[in-house]
Amino acid sequence: NPVDYKLPRALFGPIFGLDVSGTVTKTGNDVASLKIGDKVFGRASSGSLAEYTISNEKELVLIPEDGWSFGDCAALPTAYLTGIQALRTGGIVPQSTVGIAAESQPGRSETKKSVVVIGASGGCGLAVVHLAKAMKVDRIIGICSGKNADYVKEAGATDVIDYTDEEKLTSFWSLEAGAIDCVVDCATSSGAGENYTKQSMGVLKPKTGQLVALNGPASTWIRKAIGKQRKQKSLIITEANSDDLRSIISLLESTSTRPTVTCLPFTDEGVEEGFKMLKSRRVKGKVIFDVLGEPK
Structure with missing residues (x-):
């Protein structure tokens, strides 16, 4: 997202990236709605350009079982929360x-x-x-x-x-x-x-x-x-919440719509190219980074 390079890093921490999709590997003692192994997407509290990140349970939802890839869902949170x-x-x-x-x-x-x-x-x-x-x-x-x-x-x-x-x-x-x-x-x-x-x-x-x-x-x-x-x-300042994320999925499902993404590798060159594209202000849709292999 453009906000990743426009706002001071002090606001978000040293790791870039607000949006994330992936698999839960560990949960806190009070987490009730998610479990290890769940495929989820939402907001990354500690930055998403990393192999592991920390997120708030209330800012994540399950990826639908049919028809949605990690790549599709990684493109949704900030842009589509802002939209709705x-x-x-x-x-x-x-x-x-x-x-x-x-x-x-x-x-x-x-x-x-x-x-x-x-x-x-x-x-x-x-x-x-x-x-x-x-x-x-x-x-x-x-x-x-x-x-x-x-x-x-x-x-x-x-x-x-x-x-x-x-x-x-x-x-x-x-x-x-x-x-x-x-x-x-x-x-x-x-x-x-x-x-x-x-x-x-x-x-x-x-x-x-x-x-x-x-x-x-x-x-x-x-x-x-x-x-x-x-x-x-x-x-407006976008607020992450799971209810709106679920609504976004339902609305997009109703028209068989998926986000438009440009997927780049999670390498020094890939990340540099992605931010160059963002700063050009000529990207169609969203730029995402494939951290652990092609999104499935």
């Missing part, structure tokens, strides 16, 4: 729920809502598109480069806007003024001075629309820290 929590904050999933809301269950009627995903081809952006599709959101508009347009449409977007085409992008912001229920901004402050706040606020429905940002300038973080966020705009 962004959609919840944005009003697509009710605020009062953790896990799947009743109206977000597979098979329900289509949600007549609209979501714009800025940075739709990256790890978190693609997760939002996948989850919104599974929730049967009526309009899912992805903003990404033109070369990734077909890829994002295949993921579930109903429309794609090429951000490199300034005329089309400007026209989109104008035509959709006041029409959108939720904007999930995965691009602002991602490394090249981007800031889509003004445009995003302009397309929100008056009073009810919500902008959910994954990052922002220092002023946005200060507002978050002191509890003074702007009306209709939220900066």
Whole structure:
């Protein structure tokens, strides 16, 4: 995840990596839901780029028995937890729920809502598109480069806007003024001075629309820290929990969706290449590292 290189190591410890999948080799005395030999995925408390890591029981869930590899599941936690929590904050999933809301269950009627995903081809952006599709959101508009347009449409977007085409992008912001229920901004402050706040606020429905940002300038973080966020705009910090992880699996199962991954070997060269790809901000989906052999 980009957060692995963007935030100071003092916050996470010396070992890189937040997401993990693997086999339980030892449990604490109070662990009740997992046992040695269980195949699990979730958040790694002590860093995941290692042969062994320590995790909290409440931040892990069992890997489904059929159709899910270690590689698939290693790509889920941070990106898809961010996705489901962004959609919840944005009003697509009710605020009062953790896990799947009743109206977000597979098979329900289509949600007549609209979501714009800025940075739709990256790890978190693609997760939002996948989850919104599974929730049967009526309009899912992805903003990404033109070369990734077909890829994002295949993921579930109903429309794609090429951000490199300034005329089309400007026209989109104008035509959709006041029409959108939720904007999930995965691009602002991602490394090249981007800031889509003004445009995003302009397309929100008056009073009810919500902008959910994954990052922002220092002023946005200060507002978050002191509890003074702007009306209709939220900066979110992802929280790991097993209920949402189970919901993510259920939602993706409902559309037979799997995350898009680039799998690299757990070697010095492999890790260097993976972080180079992340820093390029041109990765489609997620980068994962195969620590103990090809994921099965």
